[in-house]
Every structure is written in C-alpha cells, then in structure tokens.
Amino acid sequence: MASVALSEAEKVYIMHGVQEDLRVDGRGCEDYRCVEVETDVVSNTSGSARVKLGHTDILVGVKAEMGMPKLEKPNEGYLEFFVDCSANATPEFEGRGGDDLGTEIANTLYRIFNNKSSVDLKTLCISAREHCWVLYVDVLLLECDGNLFDAISIAVKAALFNTRIPRVRVLEDEEGSKDIELSDDPYDCIRLSVENVPCIVTLCKIGYRHVVDATLQEEACSLASLLVSVTSKGVVTCLRKVGKGSLDPESIFEMMETSKRVGKVLHASLQSILHKEESLGPRRQKVGFLG
Amino acid sequence: MAGLELLSDQGYRVDGRRAGELRKIQARMGVFAQADGSAYIEQGNTKALAVVYGPHEIRGSRARALPDRALVNCQYSSATFSTGERKRRPHGDRKSCEMGLQLRQTFEAAILTQLHPRSQIDIYVQVLQADGGTYAACVNAATLAVLDAGIPMRDFVCACSAGFVDGTALADLSHVEEAAGGPQLALALLPASGQIALLEMDARLHEDHLEQVLEAAAQAAQDVHILLDRVVRQHVREASILLGD
Numbered sequence: 001m002a003s004v005a006l007s008e009a010e011k012v013y014i015m016h017g018v019q020e021d022l023r024v025d026g027r028g029c030e031d032y033r034c035v036e037v038e039t040d041v042v043s044n045t046s047g048s049a050r051v052k053l054g055h056t057d058i059l060v061g062v063k064a065e066m067g068m069p070k071l072e073k074p075n076e077g078y079l080e081f082f083v084d085c086s087a088n089a090t091p092e093f094e095g096r097g098g099d100d101l102g103t104e105i106a107n108t109l110y111r112i113f114n115n116k117s118s119v120d121l122k123t124l125c126i127s128a129r130e131h132c133w134v135l136y137v138d139v140l141l142l143e144c145d146g147n148l149f150d151a152i153s154i155a156v157k158a159a160l161f162n163t164r165i166p167r168v169r170v171l172e173d174e175e176g177s178k179d180i181e182l183s184d185d186p187y188d189c190i191r192l193s194v195e196n197v198p199c200i201v202t203l204c205k206i207g208y209r210h211v212v213d214a215t216l217q218e219e220a221c222s223l224a225s226l227l228v229s230v231t232s233k234g235v236v237t238c239l240r241k242v243g244k245g246s247l248d249p250e251s252i253f254e255m256m257e258t259s260k261r262v263g264k265v266l267h268a269s270l271q272s273i274l275h276k277e278e279s280l281g282p283r284r285q286k287v288g289f290l291g
Numbered sequence: 292m293a294g295l296e297l298l299s300d301q302g303y304r305v306d307g308r309r310a311g312e313l314r315k316i317q318a319r320m321g322v323f324a325q326a327d328g329s330a331y332i333e334q335g336n337t338k339a340l341a342v343v344y345g346p347h348e349i350r351g352s353r354a355r356a357l358p359d360r361a362l363v364n365c366q367y368s369s370a371t372f373s374t375g376e377r378k379r380r381p382h383g384d385r386k387s388c389e390m391g392l393q394l395r396q397t398f399e400a401a402i403l404t405q406l407h408p409r410s411q412i413d414i415y416v417q418v419l420q421a422d423g424g425t426y427a428a429c430v431n432a433a434t435l436a437v438l439d440a441g442i443p444m445r446d447f448v449c450a451c452s453a454g455f456v457d458g459t460a461l462a463d464l465s466h467v468e469e470a471a472g473g474p475q476l477a478l479a480l481l482p483a484s485g486q487i488a489l490l491e492m493d494a495r496l497h498e499d500h501l502e503q504v505l506e507a508a509a510q511a512a513q514d515v516h517i518l519l520d521r522v523v524r525q526h527v528r529e530a531s532i533l534l535g536d
Contacts, residue, residue, distance in 0.1 A: 041419075143326075
C-alpha cells in the first residue's frame with residue numbers, strides 16, 4: 001500500500017491528538033473528510049462514477065456485456081471486479097507493482113457482494129441457462145491518500161446506481177432458436193436497485209481509540225484496522241481485520257457499533273446526493289477532471 | 292459499413308467537421324496535488340491524464356543511471372473501460388509497451404535532460420476514454436504535465452493525427468475514421484522550430500500524397516500549440532493570483 005514515512009515524534013503527536021478526539025486536520029474521530037461524487041464521467045461505459053475523498057481519487061467504470069450464466073446459478077447474472085492501481089498514484093505501482101494491492105481490493109469487493117441481498121442478480125438474467133448480463137466493474141485508483149476501501153466502495157455504489165443496462169427481448173421463432181433483440185429506444189434501459197449495496201467503513205486503531213477515514217499519516221500510526229462492510233439499514237455483510245497488530249474482542253465490538261452508526265449516515269448522504277444529481281437530468285453540467 | 296462516408300460531397304466528415312478542423316480541446320493542469328506535475332486533456336471524446344514524477348533518484352538498479360543526462364521513463368496505460376469493447380489488461384500488452392517507447396522517444400527529444408544527470412523522470416499517461424487520436428492526446432497531456440512539474444523543455448510538444456480520404460487530408464481522426472482502415476499519420480512537433488519529434492504512419496499511402504498529409508498534421512499541431520499555450524498561461528495567471536503577486 002502506498003505509505004508515507006513518519007518520524008516517531010509525528011506519530012506521538014497524532015496519537016495524543018486522537019486520544020483527545022482531535023485529529024491533525026481538526027476532525028473528530030468519527031468524521032469523514034469532504035467527499036465529492038460525480039457520476040457519468042466516462043461516456044462509453046454503462047455507468048461510471050468518480051469519487052474524491054480528500055486526495056484519494058477513484059474512477060469506476062461499469063460495462064455490461066452478455067454472457068453465459070454460471071452453472072450453479074442459472075437464473076442470475078453476475079458481477080466481475082477488477083482493480084487497477086495506476087502508476088499515477090505512486091511510481092511504485094508502475095508495471096506490475098500495483099497488482100498485489102489491486103488483487104487484495106478486488107477480493108474484498110467480491111467478498112462484500114457475495115450475498116443474496118446486495119444486488120438483485122435475477123434482474124440481470126435474460127434467459128435461464130443461456131444468456132445473462134455480466135457487469136464488469138473496473139476500478140481505477142488514480143491518487144492515494146489513505147482510506148482506499150471506503151472511497152472505492154462509495155464509487156462502486158455510485159457507479160452501479162448510474163448503470164443503465166439496455167432492455168432486451170428474447171424472441172423465439174418456430175424452429176425453437178432464440179434471437180435476442182435490443183430495444184430500439186436508446187433510453188429504454190433497466191436500472192439496478194442499490195438500496196442494499198454495502199459500503200465499507202474502515203476503522204483504524206490508534207492507541208486506545210479508533211478513527212474513521214484515516215489519512216495516510218494516520219494509517220502509518222495505526223497497527224491494526226477493521227474493515228466493516230455495512231448496508232444502509234445497518235446490516236453487516238463482511239468483516240475483516242487487516243494490519244500487523246492485534247485487536248482484542250472488546251475493541252472489535254466497539255468498532256462494529258461505530259461502523260454501523262457511521263455507515264448509516266454515510267449511506268443517507270450518498271443516497272441524497274445521487275438522487276439530487278439524477279434529478280438535474282441530462283442538462284446537468286458535467287465537470288469531471290476539468291473542474 | 293455501407294453508406295458511411297468519411298467525407299461527404301460537401302466536405303463534411305462523419306461528426307460534422309471540415310477536413311482540417313480539430314475536435315474541441317479542453318485541458319487542465321495541476322489535477323493531482325500529490326504528483327510533481329499532472330494534467331488532463333479532452334480532445335473530443337478522447338480523455339487522457341498524464342502525471343509526472345521527477346526528476347528524482349533512479350529507482351531500481353543504479354547501473355541504469357546515465358552519467359550526463361536524465362533517464363526518461365514512460366508508461367502508457369489505458370483503462371479497461373476506455374474502449375468500446377472491454378480491454379482485459381490496462382497495460383503490459385504489446386501496444387501499450389510500444390506506445391510507452393514512442394512517448395519516451397518523443398520526450399527525450401524535448402526535455403533538457405542534460406540539466407539533470409544521473410536522475411530519472413517518470414511520465415505516466417492514463418487514457419480514460421479512447422475515441423481516436425490517443426497518442427496525440429497522451430503527448431499533449433504529457434507536455435502540460437511536464438510543464439506543471441517545472442521540468443525545463445526545449446519547446447512544447449504538440450501532436451496530432453492525420454489521414455487521407457478521397458484526395459483530401461483529414462486532421463485529428465476519430466475512432467470511426469481510424470477504424471475505416473485508411474492511412475494514418477501520427478506526428479509530434481516542436482512548434483517554434485517546426486522540428487518533428489516523432490513521425491509514424493500506418494497503411495499504404497502514395498508518396499505524392501505524403502506531403503499533403505504531413506502539411507495537414509503539422510498545421511493541426513500548430514493549432515494545438517495555440518490552445519495549449521493558452522491553457523498554460525491561464526494556469527500561471529491563476530497560480531500567481533493565489534500567491535498574491
């Protein structure tokens with residue numbers, strides 16, 4: 001993971017501040033940095049979103065392609081995740097340097113979506129056992145300033161909200177061979193419901209307290225973190241401890257309660273922003289990287 | 292594609308442009324705060340980001356250090372969702388490696404590498420959306436990023452692509468025009484002197500027509516230079532206002 005080298009004095013300074021619920025940039029332990037979300041940034045995808053969390057910059061593109069359903073789930077489509085840690089973030093990611101981190105993040109994304117309720121996969125089915133929609137969710141990490149998992153999960157949720165899958169009809173003729181017909185109207189499409197899509201809340205343990213949305217400097221001070229994937233209703237879908245330090249069970253339960261609290265607020269504000277952006281309609285001025 | 296004319300009788304192309312007309316270019320410098328220099332450019336529907344780190348100490352083996360000049364290292368990467376068909380690997384395939392080498396050749400001609408011996412300058416280009424002219428967009432974005440990083444260059448490097456259809460040279464090809472299979476020329480130019488940093492051509496073109504196509508590409512690159520110059524001046528003006536000068 002991209003990291004920054006801190007001296008002992010700086011680490012002590014950060015830790016003492018956190019004990020008093022005061023972080024270096026003035027936030028409290030449960031406050032997020034300012035998040036900027038914009039959807040529909042890349043036009044030849046089915047859906048896309050860009051999230052800027054402090055200096056962490058993530059771009060997600062979703063492409064819908066037709067494929068065969070998996071054998072054990074013939075009535076459902078599926079999602080495929082791919083994370084590209086671009087060399088833009090740090091020169092260490094050049095060539096294959098970013099592959100390890102990319103695989104780790106992709107595996108975490110697979111895990112948090114690996115349940116029946118996150119995304120309704122049955123809407124992605126076209127005809128059982130033969131055709132289904134496969135959503136390729138591609139994450140591009142452009143700049144890294146701590147708290148990658150949270151930013152990526154917010155971006156994935158926003159991109160899935162923005163995804164428009166063309167409506168298709170299966171026509172069967174007399175001989176029994178099937179033909180897939182795309183609807184004529186380019187605006188006729190199915191949208192996914194992202195009510196139950198989870199977001200990851202990362203809690204880093206610094207000293208005796210834990211902080212939400214750690215910057216790179218704070219991550220360097222923390223020995224252990226807990227990744228909790230929580231939905232808008234407060235349901236936890238995945239839990240994972242990372243880092244080389246250890247956590248005692250009491251802390252883990254405390255951190256889970258914090259994550260549920262923080263997660264609900266995060267989901268509520270994200271939903272309101274996405275709906276507000278949607279209500280501006282096609283005349284919305286797209287800013288992208290030019291703003 | 293039957294009925295898809297690249298150049299109509301009235302002289303209009305598929306997207307309504309004239310033969311020598313460029314697509315709309317919008318650019319911004321200083322997109323990322325953590326990199327030494329960064330820039331973003333949109334040429335029509337082609338979007339490219341460039342980031343520069345350096346000059347810094349050589350990473351990896353010290354033996355690669357050049358005693359009298361800086362090492363320029365380029366990587367070209369295009370996002371998996373950038374093309375119409377999803378790409379499986381963003382970089383590491385042959386085309387990306389070749390593009391990286393071409394970018395390196397282009398910038399070694401322009402950057403004053405003698406000023407930074409035994410060091411390395413990294414230029415990373417990321418294509419977010421590919422709609423033709425990706426090499427040109429990458430070179431233009433990388434020029435702005437190198438300027439944003441404050442690395443001294445001989446001159447701007449401005450690039451443009453050109454093609455040839457029905458006896459007319461077309462400037463700044465889009466994806467539809469590139470896919471039609473005609474000759475394509477990619478040109479990178481140092482505008483003040485008119486020197487060519489990189490010239491590459493695909494497919495067959497009669498040598499009598501070469502001058503016309505080269506002329507069209509060079510003129511388009513000069514037009515790009517005017518736009519990039521304006522972007523740089525605007526950026527410097529904004530930065531000096533913020534500094535209170």
